[in-house]
Amino acid sequence: MKQPGKGISILVMTFFLSTVIYFMTMHSHMGILYYPWQYFRSVAPPYWEQFANTVSGNFHVAWIMCCTVMAWIVETIWERFPFKLIKTDWLRRVTAFFGIIAMAWAMLFFLYFAQELTWGPAIRGTRLINAPDWRWLHVGEMAVFFLVPAIFITFYCGNWPRRFSLPVNVLIRTAITIAAAILLYIVYYKTSHDFLGTQKGFMHESQFPMIPTIWLINIWLVHHWFMDNWPAWKMIPKTADEIVQDHAAEKAKLAEIRWSPSLGWGMGVGAVCGVVVYFITLNILPWAYKSIIIK
Amino acid sequence: MSEEKGKFNRRDFFKGAAMGVLGSTALGMGLYSYSPWRKSHFPEVKRKMKDIGACKSIKVTNISETSWFKNATLMGDIKGAGGLLVNQYSYNWPPFGDGTGLGKGTYEKGIAKIKHLLPNNLEEALAVTERLSVSPENAGGFAALVEVEELNGKKRKFLLDSGWSYKWMDECFKREGIDQMLKNREIEALIISHEHFDHYWGVPVTYKYDPAITTYIPDGFYPEGLQYLKDAGHKGKVVKVKPGLNTIIPGLATFVFAVPIICRVYGEQAIYANVKDHGLVSVTGCCHFGIIQFAETAFREIGYEKNQLYGIYGGLHISPFEDWDPKYDDLVISLGKYGFQKIGCNHCTGVLCAKKFIERGYPVQKGTARYRTPDSAYLGNGDKIGFGIEV
Numbered sequence: 001m002k003q004p005g006k007g008i009s010i011l012v013m014t015f016f017l018s019t020v021i022y023f024m025t026m027h028s029h030m031g032i033l034y035y036p037w038q039y040f041r042s043v044a045p046p047y048w049e050q051f052a053n054t055v056s057g058n059f060h061v062a063w064i065m066c067c068t069v070m071a072w073i074v075e076t077i078w079e080r081f082p083f084k085l086i087k088t089d090w091l092r093r094v095t096a097f098f099g100i101i102a103m104a105w106a107m108l109f110f111l112y113f114a115q116e117l118t119w120g121p122a123i124r125g126t127r128l129i130n131a132p133d134w135r136w137l138h139v140g141e142m143a144v145f146f147l148v149p150a151i152f153i154t155f156y157c158g159n160w161p162r163r164f165s166l167p168v169n170v171l172i173r174t175a176i177t178i179a180a181a182i183l184l185y186i187v188y189y190k191t192s193h194d195f196l197g198t199q200k201g202f203m204h205e206s207q208f209p210m211i212p213t214i215w216l217i218n219i220w221l222v223h224h225w226f227m228d229n230w231p232a233w234k235m236i237p238k239t240a241d242e243i244v245q246d247h248a249a250e251k252a253k254l255a256e257i258r259w260s261p262s263l264g265w266g267m268g269v270g271a272v273c274g275v276v277v278y279f280i281t282l283n284i285l286p287w288a289y290k291s292i293i294i295k
Numbered sequence: 296m297s298e299e300k301g302k303f304n305r306r307d308f309f310k311g312a313a314m315g316v317l318g319s320t321a322l323g324m325g326l327y328s329y330s331p332w333r334k335s336h337f338p339e340v341k342r343k344m345k346d347i348g349a350c351k352s353i354k355v356t357n358i359s360e361t362s363w364f365k366n367a368t369l370m371g372d373i374k375g376a377g378g379l380l381v382n383q384y385s386y387n388w389p390p391f392g393d394g395t396g397l398g399k400g401t402y403e404k405g406i407a408k409i410k411h412l413l414p415n416n417l418e419e420a421l422a423v424t425e426r427l428s429v430s431p432e433n434a435g436g437f438a439a440l441v442e443v444e445e446l447n448g449k450k451r452k453f454l455l456d457s458g459w460s461y462k463w464m465d466e467c468f469k470r471e472g473i474d475q476m477l478k479n480r481e482i483e484a485l486i487i488s489h490e491h492f493d494h495y496w497g498v499p500v501t502y503k504y505d506p507a508i509t510t511y512i513p514d515g516f517y518p519e520g521l522q523y524l525k526d527a528g529h530k531g532k533v534v535k536v537k538p539g540l541n542t543i544i545p546g547l548a549t550f551v552f553a554v555p556i557i558c559r560v561y562g563e564q565a566i567y568a569n570v571k572d573h574g575l576v577s578v579t580g581c582c583h584f585g586i587i588q589f590a591e592t593a594f595r596e597i598g599y600e601k602n603q604l605y606g607i608y609g610g611l612h613i614s615p616f617e618d619w620d621p622k623y624d625d626l627v628i629s630l631g632k633y634g635f636q637k638i639g640c641n642h643c644t645g646v647l648c649a650k651k652f653i654e655r656g657y658p659v660q661k662g663t664a665r666y667r668t669p670d671s672a673y674l675g676n677g678d679k680i681g682f683g684i685e686v
């Protein structure tokens with residue numbers, strides 16, 4: 001299909017799909033704003049009530065935010081790894097789509113659990129920091145903190161490091177992103193009341209870190225896409241030769257990742273380490289929260 | 296790059312290890328984090344069962360629950376002054392109006408106009424205030440009289456909050472005979488729930504009748520609020536209650552929550568009463584920390600009669616501006632689980648919320664909708680409620 005037909009079709013299709021998603025995720029939330037509830041018109045109580053322990057649509061805000069962040073992470077610091085290892089187009093696309101959603105849900109559950117570990121289990125019907133609806137929203141807020149360093153690494157650090165194999169590069173960037181996100185989170189909550197007019201602490205009703213972080217990311221996007229990082233970097237178009245070289249290098253990098261007994265051993269050891277890291281994190285979180293005082 | 300079979304290759308090993316770490320961490324996050332097994336990581340709740348004593352009964356008289364009369368006016372003022380985060384002393388609301396208009400006031404400029412008139416010449420202070428403030432006619436206030444009957448039959452009185460408008464509060468005090476009780480020094484203490492305009496700014500009305508009354512305030516008042524206590528003509532003892540439980544007399548305690556609240560206020564205190572053979576009663580001003588939180592806190596901290604959460608009186612801060620959000624439904628749905636047997640809500644609970652309580656079959660005490668209370672769905676101005684006693 002040629003432009004502009006292609007662009008318009010994509011736009012219309014996106015609009016159609018987002019309407020479907022809206023009906024699936026937020027329509028019940030809106031329906032119960034009416035008095036009495038719009039029982040039939042909007043599926044009330046919402047179908048997620050038991051699972052999410054709230055009737056609030058914040059539950060969906062949370063995982064959709066995680067999806068957004070995950071999609072960007074895959075696109076930036078992960079260079080579309082591991083999905084680009086799949087050679088068949090349709091299979092790669094389908095796997096990437098559901099894979100990103102699956103990883104987003106892993107993030108969703110973990111960030112919710114992290115709050116339970118530091119602030120105790122949520123109690124339905126309480127307010128703000130103790131309530132499930134606030135906790136879900138805070139999952140979304142936390143997720144955006146990971147997006148800031150990820151985008152910075154790609155836009156301003158040339159996706160450092162690049163010297164190791166693709167999976168190792170990806171792992172190192174991920175670790176840096178996580179560390180930087182935690183640091184940013186602490187700095188934000190320690191200082192935001194000084195420049196955003198919010199009150200101290202986590203639970204003010206108008207404390208939405210998503211707003212300043214997304215605002216910052218937007219500026220970076222404009223700077224990167226429309227200004228080519230000027231003045232930090234000057235754009236020199238690549239020659240045809242360089243482009244061919246890039247493609248070859250990319251192919252070589254992918255070809256490098258293939259089955260061998262050493263790789264298998266590595267995967268096994270890595271998997272065990274991953275589980276260990278996960279459970280150590282669970283035990284460190286409450287302690288870390290107590291030692292880092294954010295007032 | 297390729298290796299002979301069976302030979303260990305470090306680069307391949309690290310590649311695999313990186314993928315393994317990423318994969319299994321993600322898997323752990325996804326499968327374990329929201330599973331029932333996660334609950335083993337939560338510390339066990341240990342009930343402290345603190346003994347606060349018991350009383351025979353408690354009676355609450357609603358002196359006023361109408362903090363303001365028109366939501367639209369109040370919200371319009373708040374929006375015009377910059378929103379819910381703005382310092383309440385800057386609104387230029389009564390009594391701290393200085394004539395400069397909405398959002399431009401300060402405590403210092405406002406009090407300077409009326410300080411010399413407090414607390415004995417409130418009529419003149421009112422006249423000044425009506426001239427210089429924004430929306431003076433919209434101000435009402437929240438105040439309640441709490442009468443505790445001790446196990447030996449002795450009755451003791453406490454005032455919870457002192458409202459907002461000098462004029463309205465004086466009218467309400469006279470209507471319920473509070474002025475005489477204060478003059479006779481029958482009321483032993485004034486308990487201020489929090490620094491909000493509608494609970495605290497009317498404090499000179501209490502001091503007009505009894506300037507020496509002991510006053511309990513929650514820790515966390517801003518400098519303006521502390522200064523107002525002096526400027527309002529208070530001569531008695533001030534008790535700053537630290538966050539946590541504080542027993543006042545046998546069967547009556549307050550609990551201070553260190554929470555940030557809209558309009559730049561910090562900290563709120565509310566009352567627990569342990570009524571013999573009935574259970575625990577909570578009396579709240581605004582309840583910004585939430586009634587479920589209050590119930591959960593009681594469960595963790597206090598030992599009470601029959602292990603029963605018995606009653607509620609006061610604002611529950613659910614829908615003060617009659618707006619709605621699904622998270623309020625979470626509260627409406629959950630409250631039933633706590634088993635309260637007598638619910639006397641009003642003020643910032645919201646009429647809509649009271650209606651939803653009634654629909655779910657909760658034991659909400661209806662009111663009489665007199666003296667400018669808009670609806671009979673909840674306890675209105677001049678209505679009374681008893682716990683362990685019929686009124």
Ligand SMILES: [Fe+2]
Binds near residue numbers: 489491581583
């Ligand atoms: Fe309040």
Ligand SMILES: [Fe+2]
Binds near residue numbers: 437494580581642
């Ligand atoms: Fe209030």
